[in-house]
Amino acid sequence: MSQEPHPEPHPEPSLLHRSLLQLPHTVTHAKGSYLHLSTGRAILDGCGGAAVAILGHGHPDVLTATAAQMHQVSYVHTLSYTTSAAEDLARAVLDRENCPSYAHGLVRAFFVGSGSEANDAAMKLARQYHFELGHGHTTRKVYVSRRGGYHGNTIGAMSISGNVARKKPYLDTVLGNVSLVSPAFAYRFQRVDEGESEEMYAARLVREVEEEFVRVGPENVVMFSGETVVGATTGCVAAPRGYWRGIRELCSRYGILLHLDEVMCGAGRTGSYFAFEREGICPDIVTLGKGLGGGYIPVAAMLVSGGVVDVLRRGSSVFNHGHTYQAHPVACAAALAVQRVLRRERLVERCAVQGGKLEGLLREAFGGSRYVGDIRGRGLFWALEFVRDRKSKEPFDPEIGFGAAVQEKAFELGVAVYPGAGTVDGERGDHVILAPPYNVTDEELGMLVETLKRAYDAVEQQVRSKSQT
Numbered sequence: 420m421s422q423e424p425h426p427e428p429h430p431e432p433s434l435l436h437r438s439l440l441q442l443p444h445t446v447t448h449a450k451g452s453y454l455h456l457s458t459g460r461a462i463l464d465g466c467g468g469a470a471v472a473i474l475g476h477g478h479p480d481v482l483t484a485t486a487a488q489m490h491q492v493s494y495v496h497t498l499s500y501t502t503s504a505a506e507d508l509a510r511a512v513l514d515r516e517n518c519p520s521y522a523h524g525l526v527r528a529f530f531v532g533s534g535s536e537a538n539d540a541a542m543k544l545a546r547q548y549h550f551e552l553g554h555g556h557t558t559r560k561v562y563v564s565r566r567g568g569y570h571g572n573t574i575g576a577m578s579i580s581g582n583v584a585r586k587k588p589y590l591d592t593v594l595g596n597v598s599l600v601s602p603a604f605a606y607r608f609q610r611v612d613e614g615e616s617e618e619m620y621a622a623r624l625v626r627e628v629e630e631e632f633v634r635v636g637p638e639n640v641v642m643f644s645g646e647t648v649v650g651a652t653t654g655c656v657a658a659p660r661g662y663w664r665g666i667r668e669l670c671s672r673y674g675i676l677l678h679l680d681e682v683m684c685g686a687g688r689t690g691s692y693f694a695f696e697r698e699g700i701c702p703d704i705v706t707l708g709k710g711l712g713g714g715y716i717p718v719a720a721m722l723v724s725g726g727v728v729d730v731l732r733r734g735s736s737v738f739n740h741g742h743t744y745q746a747h748p749v750a751c752a753a754a755l756a757v758q759r760v761l762r763r764e765r766l767v768e769r770c771a772v773q774g775g776k777l778e779g780l781l782r783e784a785f786g787g788s789r790y791v792g793d794i795r796g797r798g799l800f801w802a803l804e805f806v807r808d809r810k811s812k813e814p815f816d817p818e819i820g821f822g823a824a825v826q827e828k829a830f831e832l833g834v835a836v837y838p839g840a841g842t843v844d845g846e847r848g849d850h851v852i853l854a855p856p857y858n859v860t861d862e863e864l865g866m867l868v869e870t871l872k873r874a875y876d877a878v879e880q881q882v883r884s885k886s887q888t
């Protein structure tokens with residue numbers, strides 16, 4: 420038999436990619452704000468993947484610390500052992516110096532490998548908290564979260580997510596004990612034309628959450644989860660003023676734990692170390708992820724308040740959960756190096772300053788653009804939402820793929836941004852997210868916005884000429 424096993428000139432990859440049809444670009448090396456492709460092209464990374472690379476790529480401190488940890492101790496099991504890398508990372512993340520004027524009340528950190536795992540840990544810890552509080556009995560089993568929010572892709576984290584597209588094939592296999600309430604999304608849902616102010620909108624949303632608690636029975640609710648500033652699903656959406664205070668007050672009144680998912684918006688991304696500092700509240704549980712390790716290593720954290728730890732201490736004194744790779748020494752050493760650079764170079768403050776510049780550039784470039792309905796964000800975390808009609812806020816037909824077209828064009832012109840679809844209701848709507856590293860230069864910011872504008876203009880031109888024929 421002389422038959423070739425692979426008659427095609429390009430054999431199928433062995434790696435299961437996100438798409439079976441489209442091959443991703445091969446990156447040969449990356450440095451600072453730039454990705455270098457196998458084709459020889461350089462791409463200005465304007466979004467750090469999915470708002471991950473907070474220091475850019477190839478920071479020497481992180482490389483040195485990671486390699487040193489590998490030499491020192493690469494793995495131990497947390498049942499019997501701990502390492503200074505893990506202990507020091509916990510201290511660094513909880514350190515008051517991250518937010519000197521803010522008593523956040525978080526006293527323990529639990530490290531895992533992904534944001535989804537961190538959120539699953541939060542779901543389990545919250546349930547165990549009530550279980551221990553009731554000496555082995557609790558009626559609490561319902562998780563309340565929001566439509567248009569994203570918490571991850573494991574069964575638990577997916578179940579509390581409102582991201583419609585990602586749940587579609589699994590709708591009858593996700594957890595049934597989850598209630599989804601309205602997103603806090605002023606551009607889309609504040610009734611401005613009926614005279615509803617930001618505070619009135621926040622109060623309406625808080626009333627809806629209370630009604631849901633009462634409908635389910637507040638004695639049955641484990642936890643309320645939400646992204647302090649919503650990331651990928653709706654594009655950098657901060658809640659209306661007073662919303663989080665209202666939710667905090669409600670949760671405290673009914674003994675329901677409050678979990679803030681800061682996997683994307685935390686670790687400085689919005690210009691303060693925790694996004695919730697701007698909201699004047701303290702959550703019971705916080706999860707961090709993307710910015711914790713800055714993309715250098717898979718790592719995420721669950722941070723726990725003193726009140727929750729105390730209940731466990733008075734009960735079983737054991738967190739009934741764990742993973743083989745929890746608090747992995749190398750992951751913790753890499754993340755610790757990232758956090759130390761953040762502190763030493765005052766990059767959270769820098770993020771706030773550069774964020775102000777980015778906002779100015781975006782408003783100047785896109786303020787009058789025909790199809791840009793909203794420009795929103797905080798810190799170095801900004802989104803453009805695209806609409807067919809600025810007045811009615813009518814989104815584009817999903818078949819047009821406006822956001823994806825802008826992202827593709829920008830990539831062609833040398834800039835990476837993070838696209839999102841389903842902005843309005845999970846099906847319709849388009850946005851792109853900008854999330855450059857905190858050490859981004861003025862020049863890079865200028866180039867990022869200028870290139871994105873050229874990409875947008877090209878797509879606008881295309882869509883306009885099509886709609887005229």
Ligand SMILES: *Cc1c(COP(=O)(O)O)cnc(C)c1O
Pocket residue numbers: 469532533534535536538569570571572646650651680681682683684708709719
């Ligand atoms: C990315 C993300 C997650 C999931 O993190 P993974 O590391 O992809 O599992 C959870 N919550 C939010 C807000 C995220 O942005």
